[in-house]
Amino acid sequence: MAKKNKTEREKQLLKTAAQEAVIAQALQFSRKRFKKFEDIIVQLYLGADLSFSFSDRRIWKINECFNNFSSKVKAADRKILKDVLILLDAKSELVSGEAYIQVLYNMVQFRAYWKQDVFKWKPITKQPAAQVKELAAYLFCKYKIPDFLYQGLYETKNMQYIQWLMHLGDGGRVKEMKNIPIPFTQKMGHYFLLAPAKFSIAEALRWAQVKGLNGEDRLAERITYSWMGTKTYDNEGFWESFIRLVMNGGMFNLNKLTELIDYVREEKRVNSNYTLKGRTLQSLFRQSDVWHSHFSNSRTNQVWKPCGIEGYRAEKKSEVVVLEELTESRKLTEEGKTMKHCVGSYAFYCAKGKSAIFSLRKYSGGILLDIMATIEVNLALQRVVQAKAKMNKPVSEEAKKYMEAWAMSEGLVLNPYL
Incomplete structure (x- = not known):
């Protein structure tokens, strides 16, 4: 037994040493080798392997964008992206986060439609989201467009929205x-x-x-x-x-x-x-x-994997409020019978990964006192789209406060009509 413990300790020491080596390499990278973020952009453009620093999502994202422009056909786009990143890192907040770097990558993809020189653009505001709108209007629009259309610039797949933005910005119907x-x-x-x-x-x-x-x-x-x-x-x-x-x-x-x-x-x-x-x-x-x-579910119990959104727990005197995900059709049916609504019918959508159902419950001494709300999350949008108390009635103000705290901690959006 002692020999086994010694072996385990040696493995742990080797693991710790390896982790410390990675950290040391990252520190050397950030403090000594490159003094400016511009240097990192250049190295990524040249194809340097900086994967040990991908914990910084900006570096990971820029590397991904350059890789997407890796072919000879897209060499010009790749160089423009490098120059744009360096320029806007110095004069804006548009290289401050992964989402904004995606915006710049998308803009470069449509550079054939630029109406003005990006290198002459000067931001007016200091907030990156506002700067996205400024730069998009500067590059693509002769006319004012609805604010919601700028969301299309953050897309990773649906480029159709950006084409709509340019079409309406040109004055199209x-x-x-x-x-x-x-x-x-x-x-x-x-x-x-x-x-x-x-x-x-x-x-x-x-x-x-x-x-x-x-x-x-x-x-x-x-x-x-x-x-x-x-x-x-x-x-x-x-x-x-x-x-x-x-x-x-x-x-x-x-x-x-x-x-x-x-x-x-x-x-x-x-x-x-x-x-x-x-x-x-x-x-x-x-x-x-x-x-x-x-409505009642079939006798077979369907089970699916948790959606990845964490639950919630709040302790108040002798009571504990817990928000827990329901990952079985049997549990959905039980919830529906207790709450007198049809949440059992959502098993199909949960199993397909389209929705997730959470139950907001109040306990005391391990005994369930009350189910305060049944909650549906649209997983594609990361949005709470429904919340119902018993018999489909609106949830209480107390339940809303717990939901708001949970949504904030998990980065979820709450629909107005809950």
């Missing part, structure tokens, strides 16, 4: 934008330009659609902040007919809209031929209520 994923009328295009800055580009499309169909402001916002504001763009004819049905159905409690969307969404998922023809809003609500009341 919304209806002439390429590849709009939903049927858009001229009226919808008008509202797209008026969409609030708080929306994402996808949400602005949905908001403009509802407004263009003559939907009132409250309905447009509720639909935008529901699953429909973030859904993939399929069956759009069906979902436009749903919006029209809701609009024409008369007055109803908007708090029940999410329940209705959940019901119709699930009906369409299990039956691709499901249609709204011949249905009224009142009949849909009746069917939705029955579905919510009688």
Whole structure:
């Protein structure tokens, strides 16, 4: 046993020595070899292996961008990116974070559309997010564009949004934008330009659609902040007919809209031929209520991996409040039965990695006192899109405070209608 302990100690010493060597190398790199960040940019451009310093996400990101421009065809882009990074590191805040470096990389990809010389640009503001807007307007826009469109510059995959930005910045019409994923009328295009800055580009499309169909402001916002504001763009004819049905159905409690969307969404998922023809809003609500009341999961218990978002814990005198993720269909069903809502129907979306369900619970002495809220997170957007108390009622102010603290610690966005 003693020999084994000695061996383990020796392994630990070797491991510690290796870690200290990496740290020493990084220190030498940062303090002695390169005195300016400009030197790091140049070395990455020349292909130096600085992987031991990738804990600095700026260095990792710049290296990734140069690698993406590694072919001979993109050699000119690679050099421009190097020069732009060096310039803006000295005169702006746009090399201060990974996301802003992605913006600069995207701008260089579209350098053929630059309207002015980037090397003559001087920032007015000091905040990097504001500088992104300044530089984009300087390079791409003759005309003012909606603020939400600048979000497209942070994209790592969807370059279509940047093309929309340039098109509108040139004075083009919304209806002439390429590849709009939903049927858009001229009226919808008008509202797209008026969409609030708080929306994402996808949400602005949905908001403009509802407004263009003559939907009132409250309905447009509720639909935008529901699953429909973030859904993939399929069956759009069906979902436009749903919006029209809701609009024409008369007055109803908007708090029940999410329940209705959940019901119709699930009906369409299990039956691709499901249609709204011949249905009224009142009949849909009746069917939705029955579905919510009688929904139960299959006998088999489905289990999925945690989403990676940490829970939350707050101790208050003799009570402990815990926010925990539910990762089994059985637990979702139990939650739904206790809370008298349909969270059990979300097993499919959780297993697919689209949603995560958390339960906000209060304990005392290890005994469950209360389930304060059931919470849905849209994983693609890192956004809390729903939070319901018992019987789908709004959550308490106390529960909201815990949710806000959790969202802040995990970098999540809270929907306004919770």
